Amino acid sequence: MQKAKIVNNKILNKQLSDIDRIYIGNDYCENNLDYSKINQLIDFYNNKVKISLLLPFLTDKSFDKVSNILKNLENINSKYSEIIFNDWGTFYYLRTYYPKLNLVMGRLLTKQKKDPRADIILKNKQDKVKVIKSNDCNKIIYTKKVPGTLVDIFARHSVESDEIFDFLLKNNVSRIEIDNLVWNMVSLLPKDIKVSLYFPYILLTVTRYCGGMNGKYSKVCNFDCRNKATLLEDGFYINGNAVYYKNDILPSNKVFKSNNIDRIVYQNNI
Amino acid sequence: MWSRYNIKIYGIILTMNNKLRILPGLSPTDSIEAFYSKGIKEVYVGFYDDISEKQWPVAFNTINRRGEGGSFFGLKDFSLIADKAKKYGISIYVVFNVNYTKQQVYWILKSIKQVSKFSSVKGLIVNDINLLLMLQKQKYKKEIIISTLGTNLNTYAVSFYKNLGASRVVLDRQLTSLEILNVLEKFPKIQFEIFFLMADGCFFIDGYCTSLHVQETDQNKRYDTTVQSTLCMDILSSLNNKNSKDIKFSYKKMLPYKCNICTLYYLKSLKNITIKIPNRTITNSDGISIIDVVLKIEKELNKKNITLKQFQSFCKNLLLENKDIKCNPKICLCRDLYAKSKNSK
Numbered sequence: 220m221q222k223a224k225i226v227n228n229k230i231l232n233k234q235l236s237d238i239d240r241i242y243i244g245n246d247y248c249e250n251n252l253d254y255s256k257i258n259q260l261i262d263f264y265n266n267k268v269k270i271s272l273l274l275p276f277l278t279d280k281s282f283d284k285v286s287n288i289l290k291n292l293e294n295i296n297s298k299y300s301e302i303i304f305n306d307w308g309t310f311y312y313l314r315t316y317y318p319k320l321n322l323v324m325g326r327l328l329t330k331q332k333k334d335p336r337a338d339i340i341l342k343n344k345q346d347k348v349k350v351i352k353s354n355d356c357n358k359i360i361y362t363k364k365v366p367g368t369l370v371d372i373f374a375r376h377s378v379e380s381d382e383i384f385d386f387l388l389k390n391n392v393s394r395i396e397i398d399n400l401v402w403n404m405v406s407l408l409p410k411d412i413k414v415s416l417y418f419p420y421i422l423l424t425v426t427r428y429c430g431g432m433n434g435k436y437s438k439v440c441n442f443d444c445r446n447k448a449t450l451l452e453d454g455f456y457i458n459g460n461a462v463y464y465k466n467d468i469l470p471s472n473k474v475f476k477s478n479n480i481d482r483i484v485y486q487n488n489i
Numbered sequence: 490m491w492s493r494y495n496i497k498i499y500g501i502i503l504t505m506n507n508k509l510r511i512l513p514g515l516s517p518t519d520s521i522e523a524f525y526s527k528g529i530k531e532v533y534v535g536f537y538d539d540i541s542e543k544q545w546p547v548a549f550n551t552i553n554r555r556g557e558g559g560s561f562f563g564l565k566d567f568s569l570i571a572d573k574a575k576k577y578g579i580s581i582y583v584v585f586n587v588n589y590t591k592q593q594v595y596w597i598l599k600s601i602k603q604v605s606k607f608s609s610v611k612g613l614i615v616n617d618i619n620l621l622l623m624l625q626k627q628k629y630k631k632e633i634i635i636s637t638l639g640t641n642l643n644t645y646a647v648s649f650y651k652n653l654g655a656s657r658v659v660l661d662r663q664l665t666s667l668e669i670l671n672v673l674e675k676f677p678k679i680q681f682e683i684f685f686l687m688a689d690g691c692f693f694i695d696g697y698c699t700s701l702h703v704q705e706t707d708q709n710k711r712y713d714t715t716v717q718s719t720l721c722m723d724i725l726s727s728l729n730n731k732n733s734k735d736i737k738f739s740y741k742k743m744l745p746y747k748c749n750i751c752t753l754y755y756l757k758s759l760k761n762i763t764i765k766i767p768n769r770t771i772t773n774s775d776g777i778s779i780i781d782v783v784l785k786i787e788k789e790l791n792k793k794n795i796t797l798k799q800f801q802s803f804c805k806n807l808l809l810e811n812k813d814i815k816c817n818p819k820i821c822l823c824r825d826l827y828a829k830s831k832n833s834k
Contacts (some may be wrong), residue, residue: 222574236828252770277642277643278642278643278664278693279644279668279671279672282643282645291714305648306642306643306646307618307639307640307649307650308641308644308645308646308647310649311645311646311648311649311652315645322694330699331587331699333699334699334701334720336720339715340701340715345713345715347712348714351563353719358708358709360708360709360710360711360714361710361711361714362710362711362712362714363710363711363712365546365712366543366544366545368543368592368729369544369545369549371590372545372590372592372593375590377588379589379591379619382619382622382623382626383622386618386622407591423698423700423720424693424694424699424700424720425693425694425697426663426692426693426694426697427694428663428692430820431599432724434728435818436817438819438824449728452723452730455723455725457728462693462724
């Protein structure tokens with residue numbers, strides 16, 4: 220099992236001996252990519268560990284800046300370096316202008332159904348009858364049973380057809396990334412497409428309205444994501460523009476194997 | 490230039506020749522006649538049937554994102570609305586805009602074939618790459634619109650989807666006005682849909698949000714008896730509990746980010762935009778009242794020599810009247826466009 224570590228924009232001073240690969244960058248916001256530092260980080264980590272450049276979804280303002288980093292990564296000329304993309308526009312850009320780079324389909328694109336609040340419903344563990352009391356009258360709600368076929372689709376990601384397998388492999392994408400769901404995970408991937416599993420945080424959703432979400436409106440980005448995350452009720456974390464949920468139970472070996480998972484991507488505490 | 494309002498009489502229904510293309514969602518409880526009377530020439534609809542319902546209830550957004558109340562059940566009901574649409578010259582786009590598993594593909598392709606037989610159905614709204622690749626392989630003949638769930642956040646995304654056969658792209662709700670304008674100008678031959686006066690208050694990027702929305706209509710028998718709200722609603726209430734003394738979080742504070750009204754001042758001369766209205770019966774969003782607001786704005790824009798300042802003032806009043814929201818330029822998505830236009834002067 221490969222071990223990867225997300226370092227964002229930081230240089231890790233401690234031993235790298237137990238880590239196979241580091242992820243530079245992030246998958247939640249383009250504003251928090253420190254472009255000036257990324258080349259420095261690539262130079263530092265090169266020859267020590269394998270390098271992945273983790274890209275969030277990008278808007279048009281970022282492509283020129285990313286281009287400079289990619290040129291540096293291309294110069295390393297390592298067959299082990301890779302770029303993780305999280306929107307199809309970035310994929311198109313990378314494939315058009317950097318056809319030799321190894322690409323990885325990021326966890327925002329594999330479209331798992333992740334909301335942990337679904338678990339109780341999928342397991343049909345809700346109260347069979349619920350009474351909502353009000354002044355006028357009590358309202359009774361009965362439960363409908365969730366079919367097993369629905370549970371099955373909650374276990375899957377979006378890379379499921381022969382067409383997309385061919386498409387990815389033809390475009391030099393032989394790895395996809397997923398989150399560690401709180402329920403079972405099922406995959407139909409062929410052996411030549413490998414999977415990375417993020418641990419322990421599930422990235423549930425992102426926004427560009429982070430000023431609204433954290434109540435700190437500002438005309439320009441205030442990098443609130445660099446502060447400590449806010450832990451909400453029900454175990455959700457808000458970190459800048461992203462919402463996470465912690466699942467620190469790794470799946471069984473059987474699930475690792477059946478899902479082609481051969482890499483765990485460790486995230487720092489948020 | 491846009492022409493003035495025309496009102497024509499077809500039978501007993503008055504219709505307007507709107508110059509703005511407006512695309513509302515049509516639910517089973519909506520009146521297509523009412524939409525027609527407002528000059529609507531295209532709508533989008535959801536479809537599901539008993540086969541899909543037994544296996545993957547539409548309430549869980551496993552067939553489309555319109556959910557139970559926003560979708561037509563069965564081919565019989567669908568054919569009725571398709572025939573009515575044909576009578577009124579309204580084009581229908583059918584949404585199959587979630588990601589599908591291998592088990593669902595047979596049903597999806599069969600359903601696409603069935604609904605596409607109707608002449609009023611002009612195309613599909615999709616985002617699943619698996620499905621797009623299959624449609625391309627099958628040489629699907631009607632239009633393909635890329636849903637906002639395709640995370641259309643940059644110009645390269647438009648090129649990507651164009652290569653997969655898209656003729657129209659729904660831009661992400663969270664693009665700024667300047668970003669929208671840049672994309673529109675780069676692809677004059679592609680049609681774009683932009684969201685307008687968002688009614689449902691979602692504040693995450695649609696294509697990346699994995700929040701559970703169980704959209705069911707039966708109030709007495711439900712899949713979700715906890716009657717969970719969405720993740721955004723839970724987060725807002727949780728934040729309010731945490732910060733009760735400091736900040737009150739509400740959708741009303743979020744909405745000015747994305748009302749997009751005054752963007753129209755800059756977009757009005759572009760031919761490749763459609764105003765998308767994300768109304769769903771389940772969220773009690775009334776399509777007709779939003780259409781009325783859009784028509785009011787169009788009327789204002791048609792006034793001769795209207796200045797940006799006058800139009801902005803109109804938009805501010807409109808937002809206050811219709812949504813009880815005070816415009817806040819500090820957080821407005823239009824602000825970068827204003828800054829650019831000021832600089833260019």
